[in-house]
Each structure stands twice: as C-alpha cells, then as structure tokens.
Amino acid sequence: MSTTRGLEGVVATTSSVSSIIDGVLTYHGFNIDDLADHASFEEVIFLLWNGRLPNEAELNQLTEDLASYAEVPQGVIDQMKMYDIEKVHPMAALRTAISNLGLYDSEADDQSEEANKRKALKLQAQVQTIVTAFSRIREGKEPVAPRKDLGFAANFLYMLNGEEPDDISVNAFNKALVLHADHELNASTFTARVCVATLSDMYSGVTAAIGALKGPLHGGANERVMAMLMEIGEVDNVEPYITNALNNKVKIMGFGHRVYKDGDPRAKHLREMSKQLTSITGETKWYEMSIKIDDIVTREKGLLPNVDFYSASVYHSLGIKHDLFTPIFAISRMSGWIAHILEQFSNNRLIRPRAEYIGPDKQVYVPMDQR
Ligand SMILES: CC(=O)SCCNC(=O)CCNC(=O)[C@H](O)C(C)(C)COP(=O)(O)OP(=O)(O)OC[C@H]1O[C@@H](n2cnc3c(N)ncnc32)[C@H](O)[C@@H]1OP(=O)(O)O
Ligand SMILES: O=C([O-])CC(=O)C(=O)O
Known part of the structure; x- marks a missing residue:
C-alpha cells in the first residue's frame, strides 16, 4: 500500500x-x-x-x-x-x-x-x-x-x-x-x-460540510485574516510583523493553496473589490496593509493569496462582523x-478508502492487575 x-x-x-x-x-x-x-x-x-x-x-x-x-x-x-x-x-x-x-x-x-x-x-x-x-x-x-x-x-x-x-x-x-x-x-x-x-x-451532508469548512486551514481562514490585520493595526507595522511571523514559522492566514501554486484566480477580483470598497469607506489602510502583506509573503515565501485573503477587507468594508465571514x-x-x-x-458508490497500518504488532493482552 x-x-x-x-x-x-x-x-x-x-x-x-x-x-x-x-x-x-x-x-x-x-x-x-x-x-x-x-x-x-x-x-x-x-x-x-x-x-x-x-x-x-x-x-x-x-x-x-x-x-x-x-x-x-x-x-x-x-x-x-x-x-x-x-x-x-x-x-x-x-x-x-x-x-x-x-x-x-x-x-x-x-x-x-x-x-x-x-x-x-x-x-x-x-x-x-x-x-x-x-x-x-x-x-x-x-x-x-x-x-x-x-x-x-x-x-x-x-x-x-x-x-x-x-x-x-x-x-x-x-x-x-x-x-x-x-x-x-x-x-x-x-x-x-x-x-x-x-x-x-442532504441535511447530514451539509452539516458535516459546515463542520469541515469551519477550520482555519479551510474557510475559517478569512476571519483570521481580519484578526491579523487588526493586530497589525497600521501599514508601518506590516513589515516587522510579517517578517517575525515567517521567521517563527507561523502560517500567514489567507496564503497558500493545496491546488493553486501560481495563484488563485479569484484573488484578483477580491483585491480589486477591497481597493474600491475601502476607498468608499475611507478606511484604505486595510487594503494598503493587505497589499503590503501580499508583497512580503510572495517575496519571502513564494506563497500567493487565496480566496480568503482579500475577502476579509471586503466583508469588513461592507460592515459585516468578523465572525460572520466564515458563515458567509x-x-x-x-x-x-x-x-x-x-x-x-x-451515481453513488460508498466512499471507503484504506489506511496503511503503522501501529504496533503482536501485542499481548495484560490483565488489569498486572498493568
Ligand atoms: C478556502 C480555502 O480553504 S483556501 C485555504 C485557506 N487556508 C489558509 O489560508 C490557511 C493558511 N494556508 C495553509 O495553511 C496552507 O497553505 C493550506 C492548508 C491552504 C494548504 O496546505 P498544504 O497544501 O497542505 O501545504 P502545507 O501546509 O504542507 O505547506 C507547504 C509548506 O508551505 C508552508 N506554508 C503553506 N502555507 C503557508 C502560509 N500560509 N504561511 C506560511 N507558510 C505556509 C508550510 O509551512 C510548509 O512549509 P515546510 O515545507 O517548510 O513545512
Ligand atoms: O479548494 C480548496 O482546497 C479550498 C477551497 O475550498 C477553495 O479554495 O475555495
């Protein structure tokens, strides 16, 4: 196997x-x-x-x-x-x-x-x-x-x-x-x-899916992108914050993708929306910070933004509470x-793959009073 x-x-x-x-x-x-x-x-x-x-x-x-x-x-x-x-x-x-x-x-x-x-x-x-x-x-x-x-x-x-x-x-x-x-x-x-x-x-299927989407390596990343932007606070803080995170092997939320290695085609739309909406709200710093993070992570790690990165500043600009980003x-x-x-x-067939066993072998059962 x-x-x-x-x-x-x-x-x-x-x-x-x-x-x-x-x-x-x-x-x-x-x-x-x-x-x-x-x-x-x-x-x-x-x-x-x-x-x-x-x-x-x-x-x-x-x-x-x-x-x-x-x-x-x-x-x-x-x-x-x-x-x-x-x-x-x-x-x-x-x-x-x-x-x-x-x-x-x-x-x-x-x-x-x-x-x-x-x-x-x-x-x-x-x-x-x-x-x-x-x-x-x-x-x-x-x-x-x-x-x-x-x-x-x-x-x-x-x-x-x-x-x-x-x-x-x-x-x-x-x-x-x-x-x-x-x-x-x-x-x-x-x-x-x-x-x-x-x-x-179908209710079971989508309930299970919501559970999977919730995790930060998947849909849960968009809320964490906004948390990171809030923590950074100002454009001038971006460089030291991101450099420090990368040096400490902290994953930058909203970057990387299992399938896209040359960029997520959705990110450019969201980047443009982020630019437009932040200029309407007057809070352009969220877009400016995002652009700067994007430059540094791309330069230092060769990782590109995924769909979750710019969606954070888009939803924020629409006045949406940050913990609603993943539900959206x-x-x-x-x-x-x-x-x-x-x-x-x-066209159904049960989905049931195999696991390669790597645990111990030929274990001998020990009665409780001898353990
Ligand atoms: C809608 C979506 O689900 S899009 C994805 C949303 N998730 C995120 O944005 C979370 C941050 N990104 C990640 O965790 C990953 O890039 C994933 C989960 C999206 C893809 O993961 P995988 O294909 O398994 O890649 P993996 O996690 O093995 O990363 C490969 C290498 O790149 C590094 N890397 C990957 N993503 C990042 C990141 N965002 N920041 C820093 N380093 C990263 C890993 O640490 C790893 O480095 P190593 O080889 O030195 O250990
Ligand atoms: O496809 C993936 O691995 C993650 C995802 O749902 C997306 O990027 O929209």
Missing part, C-alpha cells in the same frame, strides 16, 4: 460541477472571471445544480422559490435564542441550526429526486436566514423576515441590518457569493460527498455542496 499525506494529488472521483485545470477555475465549463463579472448568484446556483445557465423564466422561478422557502421554522429560531449567545461562534451555531432544520422537514429522509430538489432550495434559502437571525439575536434584536421582492445578495444584507442595502454593497456581496460558490473537491465538499455516499440525507462562505458554498451531493446521489 502506498499513501499520500493529506491525499495530495489523489483523484478521488469524477465530477462535472467545477474544475481547476492549469490554474483556471470553471463552473460547468464557465470561466470564473466571466461569472464574477456578469452573473448573479442565483444564476450560479442554477448553473451548479443543472449544468447550464437558466433562461429568464427559469431564473425568475428560482428566485421566487428561494424567496418563498427563506423563512425558517420558529423552533430553529427559538433554539438559537437558548444558546449562550455571547460565547457561541456563529459557525458552531450554524452547524447546529442546519442540523436542527432537518428535524422540521418531513422529507428529510425522502431520497426521491423531487424531495431532494425541494431540500436543496430550502437549505440554500434558509442558510442565510439562519446566519442573519443569529447575528441579530445576539445583538438583542428580533430577526428580520426575508423580503420576496429582493434578490439573494440584497436579502442577506437586508436581513442582517434591517434596512435596504445600496447597490454598491449588493453588487459586491453578489460577486463574493459567486466567487466562493464551488471549488472542485475541497475539504468540505469531499466531506459532504463522503457523508451522503452512505446514502445518508458557507452561505455561498452551500450551492456547491448541494450540487456535489446531487451528483453523488446520481
């Missing part, structure tokens, strides 16, 4: 949802640059789930369906109100609330194509209602009900803040959702596929997880 640490380079399945070939990311063959510049997140959801772009009627139908499913059962909201809200991280709350949602869905274990499609819509619609409701509950405010006349990105900002967002914020948030939606066999997507390959249900990633990646779960169901 031969092993590859962290399964690096191992091709574990076929998929037609998204691809990374020669550093180019596509969703069903559509280049991420085109989608980031032109597509709404709803169009991307349709594309990921159906393998083609929607026509106008199909897009309107999806938008309507998402709006009509967006309200979550009161029991899920009531349970969130019972948490030790000051101490609970929103990713942990989201993981539990999504699992809880399954308890209220009479179709949770119905594996028919129709039921799975309905569950997909419910999960995609309700994930952002949960994140925004949690955020408001811990601020002592009542959750805001989703509005049927607003698109997905606008509804998130509306439910979060209780007021209609401006177009610049909606467009920026939409682009961030498009950029994070899917990414081949990343750790959380793989987790989701392993889970449902036992023929477990989950809202977007929900679309990719569901696409992969549906693909797994369509």
Whole structure:
C-alpha cells in the first residue's frame, strides 16, 4: 500500500460541477472571471445544480422559490435564542441550526429526486436566514423576515441590518457569493460527498460540510485574516510583523493553496473589490496593509493569496462582523455542496478508502492487575 499525506494529488472521483485545470477555475465549463463579472448568484446556483445557465423564466422561478422557502421554522429560531449567545461562534451555531432544520422537514429522509430538489432550495434559502437571525439575536434584536421582492445578495444584507442595502454593497456581496460558490473537491465538499455516499440525507451532508469548512486551514481562514490585520493595526507595522511571523514559522492566514501554486484566480477580483470598497469607506489602510502583506509573503515565501485573503477587507468594508465571514462562505458554498451531493446521489458508490497500518504488532493482552 502506498499513501499520500493529506491525499495530495489523489483523484478521488469524477465530477462535472467545477474544475481547476492549469490554474483556471470553471463552473460547468464557465470561466470564473466571466461569472464574477456578469452573473448573479442565483444564476450560479442554477448553473451548479443543472449544468447550464437558466433562461429568464427559469431564473425568475428560482428566485421566487428561494424567496418563498427563506423563512425558517420558529423552533430553529427559538433554539438559537437558548444558546449562550455571547460565547457561541456563529459557525458552531450554524452547524447546529442546519442540523436542527432537518428535524422540521418531513422529507428529510425522502431520497426521491423531487424531495431532494425541494431540500436543496430550502437549505440554500434558509442558510442565510439562519446566519442573519443569529447575528441579530445576539445583538438583542428580533430577526428580520426575508423580503420576496429582493434578490439573494440584497436579502442577506437586508436581513442582517434591517434596512435596504445600496447597490454598491449588493453588487459586491453578489460577486463574493459567486466567487466562493464551488471549488472542485475541497475539504468540505469531499466531506459532504463522503457523508451522503452512505446514502445518508442532504441535511447530514451539509452539516458535516459546515463542520469541515469551519477550520482555519479551510474557510475559517478569512476571519483570521481580519484578526491579523487588526493586530497589525497600521501599514508601518506590516513589515516587522510579517517578517517575525515567517521567521517563527507561523502560517500567514489567507496564503497558500493545496491546488493553486501560481495563484488563485479569484484573488484578483477580491483585491480589486477591497481597493474600491475601502476607498468608499475611507478606511484604505486595510487594503494598503493587505497589499503590503501580499508583497512580503510572495517575496519571502513564494506563497500567493487565496480566496480568503482579500475577502476579509471586503466583508469588513461592507460592515459585516468578523465572525460572520466564515458563515458567509458557507452561505455561498452551500450551492456547491448541494450540487456535489446531487451528483453523488446520481451515481453513488460508498466512499471507503484504506489506511496503511503503522501501529504496533503482536501485542499481548495484560490483565488489569498486572498493568
Ligand atoms: C478556502 C480555502 O480553504 S483556501 C485555504 C485557506 N487556508 C489558509 O489560508 C490557511 C493558511 N494556508 C495553509 O495553511 C496552507 O497553505 C493550506 C492548508 C491552504 C494548504 O496546505 P498544504 O497544501 O497542505 O501545504 P502545507 O501546509 O504542507 O505547506 C507547504 C509548506 O508551505 C508552508 N506554508 C503553506 N502555507 C503557508 C502560509 N500560509 N504561511 C506560511 N507558510 C505556509 C508550510 O509551512 C510548509 O512549509 P515546510 O515545507 O517548510 O513545512
Ligand atoms: O479548494 C480548496 O482546497 C479550498 C477551497 O475550498 C477553495 O479554495 O475555495
């Protein structure tokens, strides 16, 4: 038996949802640059789930369906109100609330194509209602009900803040959702596929995926990027801080990637958004610090920024609380997880690799009184 640490380079399945070939990311063959510049997140959801772009009627139908499913059962909201809200991280709350949602869905274990499609819509619609409701509950405010006349990105900002967002914020948030939606066999997507390959249900698959995304080596990095920027504080502090961290072999959050070695194609979009949004808020230092960190880490380590690096200053500029950055990633990646779960169901086989045993051999059992 031969092993590859962290399964690096191992091709574990076929998929037609998204691809990374020669550093180019596509969703069903559509280049991420085109989608980031032109597509709404709803169009991307349709594309990921159906393998083609929607026509106008199909897009309107999806938008309507998402709006009509967006309200979550009161029991899920009531349970969130019972948490030790000051101490609970929103990713942990989201993981539990999504699992809880399954308890209220009479179709949770119905594996028919129709039921799975309905569950997909419910999960995609309700994930952002949960994140925004949690955020408001811990601020002592009542959750805001989703509005049927607003698109997905606008509804998130509306439910979060209780007021209609401006177009610049909606467009920026939409682009961030498009950029994070899917990414081949990343750790959380793989987790989701392993889970449902036992023929477990969709709620279990996405709950497992949220658990995997939460870690700082994956989606949890974006919150830590902002924590690092806050700790550095000023542009002049960047050089000594980063040099010291690198000398001490501290990992710089938001840099490096298992697949991209010549750069993440999404980072340039987020860098540009960071530049624009920080110039609007007047807090250009977050962008300037980010650029400087990028220069030093690239120069000293040859590591390039991944999708998490510039998204931190983008979300900060949109006025979003830092511990909501990873839940926002989950809202977007929900679309990719569901696409992969549906693909797994369509051609399922249990995922069960082997481990090379490296433990001791021929051990002799010693009775308790002789140990
Ligand atoms: C959405 C996403 O999930 S994108 C990734 C988000 N995660 C992060 O940004 C966290 C920081 N980055 C990392 O930890 C890594 O680059 C990962 C997890 C993304 C990829 O990891 P791997 O492919 O396993 O690379 P690995 O961790 O083995 O790194 C290889 C070498 O580069 C170094 N390295 C990798 N990333 C970094 C980093 N961000 N800062 C400093 N050094 C790094 C490692 O220390 C290691 O050095 P060594 O060979 O001297 O021990
Ligand atoms: O693909 C990966 O390893 C990490 C990931 O989810 C992404 O970059 O979007």
